[in-house]
Amino acid sequence: MTTLIDLQPPAPSPQPDDDAPRSLRKSLSLTDVIFRANARVIAALVLVITSAIGIFLGYQLVPTLHAYGWRFLTENQFVPGINLIGIAAGLLGTVEVALIALIISFPLALLTALYISEFAPVWLRGALSAAVDLMAAIPSIIYGLWGLLLIAPRALYVSRWLDEYLGWIPIFHVPGGNPRAAEFFLAAYTQSPFIAGVVVSMMVVPIGCAVMCGVFQQAPIGEREAAYALGSTRWGMIRTVVIPFGRGGIVGGTMLALGRALGETIAVLLILTESFDIRVRPLEAGGATISWLIANFWGDVSHIQLSALLAAGFVLFVITLIVNTLAAIIVNRSRSGSATEI
Amino acid sequence: MNTVVTPAIDLADSEGYSANPTGARLDADRVSAWFGTHKVLERVSLSMPPGAVTALIGPSGCGKSTFLRILNRMHELVPSAKLAGQVSLNGADIYAADTPVTVTRKRIGMVFQKPNPFPAMSIGENVIAGLKLTGTRISRRAQAELIENCLQRGGLWDEVKNRLGDAGGSLSGGQQQRLCIARSLAVSPDVLLMDEPCSALDPTSTRRIEETIGTLRDQVTIVIVTHNMQQAARVSQQCAFFLAEQGTPGQIVEAGSTKDIFENPRDPRTADYVHGRFG
Numbered sequence: 229m230t231t232l233i234d235l236q237p238p239a240p241s242p243q244p245d246d247d248a249p250r251s252l253r254k255s256l257s258l259t260d261v262i263f264r265a266n267a268r269v270i271a272a273l274v275l276v277i278t279s280a281i282g283i284f285l286g287y288q289l290v291p292t293l294h295a296y297g298w299r300f301l302t303e304n305q306f307v308p309g310i311n312l313i314g315i316a317a318g319l320l321g322t323v324e325v326a327l328i329a330l331i332i333s334f335p336l337a338l339l340t341a342l343y344i345s346e347f348a349p350v351w352l353r354g355a356l357s358a359a360v361d362l363m364a365a366i367p368s369i370i371y372g373l374w375g376l377l378l379i380a381p382r383a384l385y386v387s388r389w390l391d392e393y394l395g396w397i398p399i400f401h402v403p404g405g406n407p408r409a410a411e412f413f414l415a416a417y418t419q420s421p422f423i424a425g426v427v428v429s430m431m432v433v434p435i436g437c438a439v440m441c442g443v444f445q446q447a448p449i450g451e452r453e454a455a456y457a458l459g460s461t462r463w464g465m466i467r468t469v470v471i472p473f474g475r476g477g478i479v480g481g482t483m484l485a486l487g488r489a490l491g492e493t494i495a496v497l498l499i500l501t502e503s504f505d506i507r508v509r510p511l512e513a514g515g516a517t518i519s520w521l522i523a524n525f526w527g528d529v530s531h532i533q534l535s536a537l538l539a540a541g542f543v544l545f546v547i548t549l550i551v552n553t554l555a556a557i558i559v560n561r562s563r564s565g566s567a568t569e570i
Numbered sequence: 571m572n573t574v575v576t577p578a579i580d581l582a583d584s585e586g587y588s589a590n591p592t593g594a595r596l597d598a599d600r601v602s603a604w605f606g607t608h609k610v611l612e613r614v615s616l617s618m619p620p621g622a623v624t625a626l627i628g629p630s631g632c633g634k635s636t637f638l639r640i641l642n643r644m645h646e647l648v649p650s651a652k653l654a655g656q657v658s659l660n661g662a663d664i665y666a667a668d669t670p671v672t673v674t675r676k677r678i679g680m681v682f683q684k685p686n687p688f689p690a691m692s693i694g695e696n697v698i699a700g701l702k703l704t705g706t707r708i709s710r711r712a713q714a715e716l717i718e719n720c721l722q723r724g725g726l727w728d729e730v731k732n733r734l735g736d737a738g739g740s741l742s743g744g745q746q747q748r749l750c751i752a753r754s755l756a757v758s759p760d761v762l763l764m765d766e767p768c769s770a771l772d773p774t775s776t777r778r779i780e781e782t783i784g785t786l787r788d789q790v791t792i793v794i795v796t797h798n799m800q801q802a803a804r805v806s807q808q809c810a811f812f813l814a815e816q817g818t819p820g821q822i823v824e825a826g827s828t829k830d831i832f833e834n835p836r837d838p839r840t841a842d843y844v845h846g847r848f849g
Binding site: 469 | 642644649672674677680684686690699700702703704753754757
């Protein structure tokens with residue numbers, strides 16, 4: 229009896245050696261070849277420029293360390309006149325200003341992003357997003373002048389208030405302040421890292437806000453509806469769905485903001501007066517940051533001292549590179565909703 | 571006490587209705603719906619009695635999912651959505667100004683087409699997520715009991731009892747959907763709406779969900795949208811056939827006991843649809 233279906237295994241291949249992965253090279257059209265070559269060159273250019281900056285700055289470490297040794301990193305004074313060169317105060321000031329900016333900008337950016345993505349009516353959403361993006365486009369010299377002329381004279385009273393009521397905590401204390409005096413000593417509070425931080429915080433809000441907003445808007449509609457269908461309030465839904473989904477964006481956006489706050493120059497240069505004391509009293513007048521050191525001194529230093537300034541720039545470059553890389557890793561690793569796919 | 575008598579009540583016992591159901595009665599009265607200026611539903615009235623599964627059938631785009639979403643106020647989450655008419659739960663209008671929308675949605679639960687457990691939560695946390703969301707606090711022991719009870723009723727307990735701490739997203743699609751059913755049950759709803767709950771699932775998972783629907787029928791009123799005629803015939807006691815003809819808004823062509831709709835439809839269009847001649 230014959231069967232309709234041939235159940236015999238297929239005959240063995242006559243040439244067993246041809247069972248190897250074959251080449252999948254395809255012939256590209258001329259347009260594709262030209263486009264690909266262009267894209268490669270431009271992409272390579274970005275990498276070349278970034279590494280060229282890093283190498284140029286890093287190279288300055290050699291003469292700097294040769295001339296000043298590791299004291300370059302631990303010395304707090306930076307006085308070109310007597311060739312006393314150190315960036316410790318600048319490093320501390322950089323961290324201080326950036327942290328103050330972050331403490332002020334984080335809640336502002338988070339709440340603004342939540343309002344835009346979750347609460348604002350549809351017609352207002354676009355306008356608010358555009359306004360936030362516009363904040364990012366304002367030149368930093370404008371922020372600097374705004375901070376110096378408008379914010380600083382008013383922020384003084386915040387500084388005094390903090391000193392008066394929280395002055396027993398060392399970081400809020402201002403030694404020359406005497407806040408309870410009838411005529412308190414204003415100059416003790418002006419041009420402080422705190423005021424610089426307030427101004428820088430306004431500059432970094434848009435970056436954090438834009439990243440957070442983008443991530444919040446991607447929170448899956450299915451999970452949002454699941455929360456609502458269980459009888460959730462809008463805040464309950466945000467807490468259970470939007471914020472856990474957007475955690476990566478919150479951390480990443482904040483770190484991108486930190487990256488910019490660390491390097492901010494012009495506004496800080498306008499506001500901060502020189503002081504190289506190693507102290508953590510951000511309400512007190514005076515301070516320095518790395519970018520402040522570079523912008524303030526680069527015109528009147530010797531050749532080797534210029535190398536030292538560039539090496540200081542290298543330190544800042546490395547710090548911001550680390551912060552931004554961490555931010556990128558966190559943003560990329562945040563959930564893209566794949567866990568809910570079937 | 572609601573005294574309105576509808577034909578559906580008369581079918582009890584003879585058509586497999588539960589004898590002593592604990593669900594609530596849901597009535598839609600002349601419900602119309604729009605998205606922007608586009609009208610998608612026209613004066614749809616339907617009674618969904620407790621103790622029965624009501625299946626909404628009809629071709630794609632006939633407004634049955636929109637109708638389902640109007641039944642627990644999910645429709646209004648779409649910014650341009652509008653509606654007319656009335657929906658009442660045990661006689662009380664769910665769109666009344668003094669009824670909080672959160673209370674309505676808690677009493678009328680929903681299971682969606684695509685399983686949507688909260689991925690950041692474990693299996694156990696997912697089940698009691700509704701309590702957290704509605705601000706209900708219960709003891710740790712009561713939580714454990716509730717998790718077991720709801721997973722039992724959702725038909726998932728035996729498969730997950732040893733890994734309640736695993737992420738909800740680690741389950742298969744069918745298990746995730748049963749987890750979503752268990753999660754809906756945890757807030758003790760009177761009505762459970764299901765929007766094509768099996769359309770993304772394989773046949774085995776589909777059968778498990780259908781079994782679950784069968785056991786839940788006398789505990790909650792169930793309304794299910796389905797594209798699968800056999801499923802509607804298997805799980806439901808009454809059926810409503812929706813149709814939107816040639817650019818007109820969707821309407822109910824025929825509603826009645828599932829037996830009648832499938833074996834003895836009055837409208838020729840219903841006969842054509844349930845016999846697979848269009849749609």
